[in-house]
Amino acid sequence: MDTSIVLIGQMIRERRLKRGMTLDDLAIKSGCTPSFISQLEKSKALPSISTLYAIASVLDVPVTDFFPKMEEPSKVTRAANRESFHFEGSSIVYSPLSTKFSHGAVTAFILEHKPSSQALPTDETRSHAGEEFFYVLDGVIRFYIEGTVYDLYPGDSIYYPSTCKHRVENLNNQSVYLLSLSFPSIF
Numbered sequence: 001m002d003t004s005i006v007l008i009g010q011m012i013r014e015r016r017l018k019r020g021m022t023l024d025d026l027a028i029k030s031g032c033t034p035s036f037i038s039q040l041e042k043s044k045a046l047p048s049i050s051t052l053y054a055i056a057s058v059l060d061v062p063v064t065d066f067f068p069k070m071e072e073p074s075k076v077t078r079a080a081n082r083e084s085f086h087f088e089g090s091s092i093v094y095s096p097l098s099t100k101f102s103h104g105a106v107t108a109f110i111l112e113h114k115p116s117s118q119a120l121p122t123d124e125t126r127s128h129a130g131e132e133f134f135y136v137l138d139g140v141i142r143f144y145i146e147g148t149v150y151d152l153y154p155g156d157s158i159y160y161p162s163t164c165k166h167r168v169e170n171l172n173n174q175s176v177y178l179l180s181l182s183f184p185s186i187f
Helices: 005-018 023-030 034-041 049-059
Strands: 085-087 092-096 107-113 131-138 141-145 148-152 157-161 166-169 176-183
Touching: 005 023, 005 034, 005 049, 023 034, 023 049, 131 141, 141 157, 148 157
Parallel strands: none
Antiparallel strands: 085 092, 092 107, 107 176, 131 157, 131 176, 141 148, 141 166
């Protein structure tokens, strides 16, 4: 299931204009630059989830407005029935480990992180409320946390407060697979 970056850009622009906000207003309040907001609205850049979360907060809409609608909750999610989604232009494919996270405290995914060279440019290092945990299932991935670089290999994990400035990048030519847990739930 794809979520078009064009639709996300249009949604951001519509909600910004509806609230009578300028690019500068939204940029300052969300911690982005006006040029990045402009690129988002024109579908020439891709926001991270934390950036979408910040923009949604400023626009006073649930961040879930930007994500595909998931099915009703179930206690067991079978691998064969698990749906995946990604944002067009993104290097990340999200495979939820549950069908819905309504009022949940944790977001759990298997992530396929494609080579960064295959994606639109994204925002730089971000910080936001919460905590994040990643476990590398396959491949090598680079994390930037508060200016320190960590290369993680299969079986390695990293856990950090999301209030630290952070960024993830796949510098390889093949996909990396990760187990991801985020607190609080972003959906």
